Amino acid sequence: MTQRRFVPAKSTSNPAKGRAFRGGPPPNQSDLAVAPSEVLRFVLRIALIFFAIVGLPTIVARSVHRGPMPDVTAWLHTSDAKRQVRVYSTETESTTTMALNNYVLGVLAAEFSPGAPIASLKAAAVATRTYAIHAMTQMGGPPSVANQHGADVTDDASLDLPIASESDVEAEYPNQSLQFLSQLQAAVEATDGQIIVYQKKPILAFMFEESPGRTRSSVDALHQSIPYLPAISCPDDAVDPDRISTNTFDSRELGQAFGQASVNLAQLKLTRATDGFVTSVKAGDQTITGADFAARLSLPSTDFTWLVSKGGLTITSYGRGLDVGMSLHEAQALAAKMDWQDILSHFYPDTSVQSDGEFL
Numbered sequence: 001m002t003q004r005r006f007v008p009a010k011s012t013s014n015p016a017k018g019r020a021f022r023g024g025p026p027p028n029q030s031d032l033a034v035a036p037s038e039v040l041r042f043v044l045r046i047a048l049i050f051f052a053i054v055g056l057p058t059i060v061a062r063s064v065h066r067g068p069m070p071d072v073t074a075w076l077h078t079s080d081a082k083r084q085v086r087v088y089s090t091e092t093e094s095t096t097t098m099a100l101n102n103y104v105l106g107v108l109a110a111e112f113s114p115g116a117p118i119a120s121l122k123a124a125a126v127a128t129r130t131y132a133i134h135a136m137t138q139m140g141g142p143p144s145v146a147n148q149h150g151a152d153v154t155d156d157a158s159l160d161l162p163i164a165s166e167s168d169v170e171a172e173y174p175n176q177s178l179q180f181l182s183q184l185q186a187a188v189e190a191t192d193g194q195i196i197v198y199q200k201k202p203i204l205a206f207m208f209e210e211s212p213g214r215t216r217s218s219v220d221a222l223h224q225s226i227p228y229l230p231a232i233s234c235p236d237d238a239v240d241p242d243r244i245s246t247n248t249f250d251s252r253e254l255g256q257a258f259g260q261a262s263v264n265l266a267q268l269k270l271t272r273a274t275d276g277f278v279t280s281v282k283a284g285d286q287t288i289t290g291a292d293f294a295a296r297l298s299l300p301s302t303d304f305t306w307l308v309s310k311g312g313l314t315i316t317s318y319g320r321g322l323d324v325g326m327s328l329h330e331a332q333a334l335a336a337k338m339d340w341q342d343i344l345s346h347f348y349p350d351t352s353v354q355s356d357g358e359f360l
Contacts, residue, residue, distance in 0.1 A: 075185060079193035080104065083360055085132050087163070088151035095151045103153075103163070104128045104188050105181075110157075110164035111209070111328055114173055114180040117335035120328065121187035123343040126353065127326055130195040130205040131161060133356050137202065157321075158295055161207070191340070195356045196348055198228045202359060203351055208321025210329035212303050213238030215347070220275045221324045228348045229324060231275070236333035243319050243329075245300055250312040257296040258283045265308045277302045277323070 075081065080101035087103065088095045098106075107128045108121060135144075135152040146154045155163040170177040196203050204226065211234045218226035237243055255262040263283040270290070271280045278290035279302075290302040300320040307314045326347040334343050341353060 074189060075101065078189060079355075079357070080129065080188065083356075085136060085153065086146075086151040088146045088149040088154045090145075090154055090156040090159070093149075095149050100129065100132060101188050101192070103132060105184050106163035106165065107161045108184045108187065109166075109169050109181070110162040111207075112184070114176045114183070116183075117332055118183070118187060119335035119338065119340045119343060120331040121184060122191050122340035123326070123331055123335075124207060124328060125187045125191045126194050126196060126340065126344060127205040127207050128161060129191070129193075129356065130197075130202050131207075133195050133359055134202040134204055135160075137359050158291075193355050193357065194353050195359075196344055196351045197354055198348075198351045202356070203228055203348060204325075205348065206322060206325030207328060207347075208323055208325065209300075209327075210240065210243050210320045211237045211323050211327045212243055212301070212318035214275075215325065215327060216275055216277065216323045218324065220273050220277070221322070228351050230349065232327075232347055234327050234330040237319070237327055237330050240329065244316060245320075246314060246316045247297070247299065248312050248314045249297060253297070254283070254313060257293055258286050258288065260286070265313050268306075268308075268313065270306075278304060 078101055081099045083100040084097050085100050085103045086095055086097050104125050108124055111124060112121060132153060135146065145156075145159050146152055153160045155161075164172075166177075166181065169181060173180055196205055206229070213234055214237075215232045215234060217231040218224055218229035220231070222229075251262040251265055254265070254268070260283070267284055269282045270278050271282075273279050278293070280287050280289055281293040288296075293299075294302045294304070294317075297315070299315060299317050301317045301323065303319050303323065304315050304317040306316070326344075331343050331347070334346060338346065344353065345351065
């Protein structure tokens, strides 16, 4: 994300300086004399213009921000600023390169809202940086969607981590954008170059918005055993009413999920994993994964139930996101009693934090 900075207004030269006199001899020096009162008025006008261009916006920005202005020099000289990450945009179908600190800032802007505790922001900053470093240094294995487009990561939340631009933040929080971005920048700078490792390697630092009350283990969600991704209880998520959402779909809308004109609601069947999440949905002879079903209907989670009625199929979803790794909603609750290092240890057990210097 490109930070917008305050810059001083450019000075203007005197319009009479160096100007050639045309149409006759040059005037006498006495004709060019200016009364002291005219000089004073000119100086005052210049001072007022300067204040309007530079001083007033700065005062307003400071009053809105209510804190020190961002230090652009420090931001440009961090360890993260020297590292580049390639990001594939699924919307524009193009790959761009950005500084790692801007990438981390963009992810935090997409995942949090103003007022989030600083410890949770720092934990998420380290997890995001780790996710990027893991993607940048991964060797072997099948190519990801990002790899297929010459990138390290995508900006698609269903594939990697979401990214918000500065304009997105300004549109979403017009009266708080400067303060919010400065808070995020402080979290990124405070954890500069720090990543999470397991057995001296960067981890798959998955994180998501909110669990239904417990995160999924890697065995249930990814069908592989990853020691630092067990199921973690999230009591604050479990009592949050916002974790539950309900949507109703008619037979034509559901048919689109299967590439059909419509489906017979009475024939819909689903299968679940041992932890209750939906693994597949069947309509007639066609079966799609629970993840594809949720994505095509824009459901927030694959943990859902449904009820068939005359009005259609009413689906109730629990939680928001992949549900593997760190719940950002739970992390914000934990920030009241834990520092960022302890939050990371809570969600990624048996890991440690170290500098990313040896990996790039």
